[in-house]
Amino acid sequence: MTDHSWEFRKEDSSVPWDGLNEMEGLDYGPFGDTFHRVLHIADWDETSTTANSNARSTAIHEIGHNWNQNEGNPFWNDFVAQNRQSKADNDYARSYGKTNKYEDWATCWEAYFGYHTTEYPATPSSVLNQKLAIVDQFFAHV
Numbered sequence: 001m002t003d004h005s006w007e008f009r010k011e012d013s014s015v016p017w018d019g020l021n022e023m024e025g026l027d028y029g030p031f032g033d034t035f036h037r038v039l040h041i042a043d044w045d046e047t048s049t050t051a052n053s054n055a056r057s058t059a060i061h062e063i064g065h066n067w068n069q070n071e072g073n074p075f076w077n078d079f080v081a082q083n084r085q086s087k088a089d090n091d092y093a094r095s096y097g098k099t100n101k102y103e104d105w106a107t108c109w110e111a112y113f114g115y116h117t118t119e120y121p122a123t124p125s126s127v128l129n130q131k132l133a134i135v136d137q138f139f140a141h142v
Helices: 049-067 076-085 101-112 126-141
Strands: 003-011 019-029 032-042
Touching (some): 003 049, 019 049, 076 101, 076 126
Parallel strands (some): 003 032
């Protein structure tokens, strides 16, 4: 049996990040794995439409990190293949995606859900479109 739980925590605004995803209590037992993930979101001005949108985008990004691994995600290898083909700026939903394949996956989740920053390319490449199609296939099967 696999047992997973998630918790969201709104943190003090002085933290040096917008969002943080950490795993607590990982245990590989005889019947599966158990873990508890804590998704930390830095405090924001809830009266601001922009800040609320940014907080939602950050939450989606951090949730995306829960599926950016080969185990349990049959679409990961296809995504990594597209990530390896990424060379141009318009191959990424956000420049932060250039950091590594995990951030590329999570920033594609943001774009998939309509959170396009000013960095989102005016003309997405075929590589970025394929990445977003893989995310779409992932959601069609979960």
